[in-house]
Amino acid sequence: MAIRTLLLGVLLLAATSLCAAPDGAQLYGQHCAVCHGSQGRGGVGVPIALPAFLATVDDEFLFKTIRTGRPGRVMPAFTDLSDAQVSALVKHLRSWAPSQQVISHSDRRVKGNVSRGKELYGKHCAGCHGAKGEGGHGTGVTFSRPRELPVMPPALNNKGFLTAASDSMIKQTLMKGREGTPMMSYLAMGLKERDINDIVAYVRSFETAPLLWRPPEDEAPVLEMASPYSVEETVENLKRAIVGKNFVVIRIQTLDNGFVPEAKEDHHQVIVYFCNFNFINQALSLDPRIGLFMPCRITVVEQDGVVKVMSINPKYQSRLFNNEELDVPCEEMTDVYKGIIEEATI
């Protein structure tokens, strides 16, 4: 009886917490702080707590950004949150600039000359935002690895950005700039309002042929080949193939190493760890989360008298990160793995 009462109490508590108004600070801590920092100062994600940023964006931009994310640009779409939860998050972000008046942008389209805007964009914007509006390189501010820029210039030719940003918001950002970032006021740079309108019209025109990120599909999760050699011979072949690909073998161990005493290790499951520090450094500078693949590893397994060589498929794994820039190194790694495995089993 007492247990039932206690269980009922726990369930009631759970139900109350589900019905209560969402707590923006708690939601921020749960979903956003890991990338944007506890106080919104940035990290893997861009800094949000910049006063100049909060002053030029309206609540709708923040709401839609949380909802749609930035496909291929790290920021995921939080489709599982309720509208009330997203609104609570927006309110929490506003708490970082309590004295600021929250603006509301008109959704009226800015009229301008697209071809003239293209020319001006190429001259004034492409250097940071990319020739096709693809954005800057790397993740947000990564304090562990100092960068030249305090923020990653956002991708303007991105479905998430174009959905969230109104013409009016883009225009105001161009006119005022963003203090604390390299984004300068275009008026201060000598451009006229007409020039700015043309740039806005060009950015909006990205919608007609947007850059679309499609994570690799139909990739097998595992790369695998049978080896005609014994486990020991295959491991030796792997070592040679790894060095041949300009990687360094850093460790060879059984799969159960560290779990059982050395004498009881199963030598039918052997992992060869290897790496190339230059490659690691480049990948980490694109996205520090890529360390999940590190160090590189290939496993040699003997089961029922058949020796197999297998590894993860980085190309399959790349979709985890919602980071288009990782597609290329992940594809390169898949090719490296395939090359090594083929050479060791030929």
Add this chain to the structure above:
Amino acid sequence: MSPFTQMRRVGLAVLLLLCALPGAAQELMMVRSPHSFPEAMLTLQSAIGDHGYTLSRVQRVDIGLTGSGFTTDKYRVVFFGKIDEIRMLTSRYPQLIPYLPLHMTIFAEEEETIVVMEDPARMANLVPDPEVAYLFRRWHNDVLSILEQVSQE
């Protein structure tokens, strides 16, 4: 089992369910620890042990990078698991071998620390066997709980 223990377990299960629901679509599990790297690392190691897992190895990626002349902050990969479960799974489903033991990445970001792991529930894509689906689900819940411990003030 005492009523108190039973209540705690039910409470934890409800809490995990509540925590799991909003983030269920995310395939990466990530938390930020408000603590510096050494402290967060200690908490992570002890949380892994508290949940009955063995920490088999820590790969010091940062040591290799700095040794090669690159600048980096603390960056490690922590391998862990339960050997009986790993043996059972790898004998039945060798395709899981490249994904085992389980591993997390832990790295410093200024005075705080970030921990990232691929959701183990994703392994169900490799092995669509309802007989072991419970195991991936339990790993998912255990990782949630470990990360929750790491993210505490």
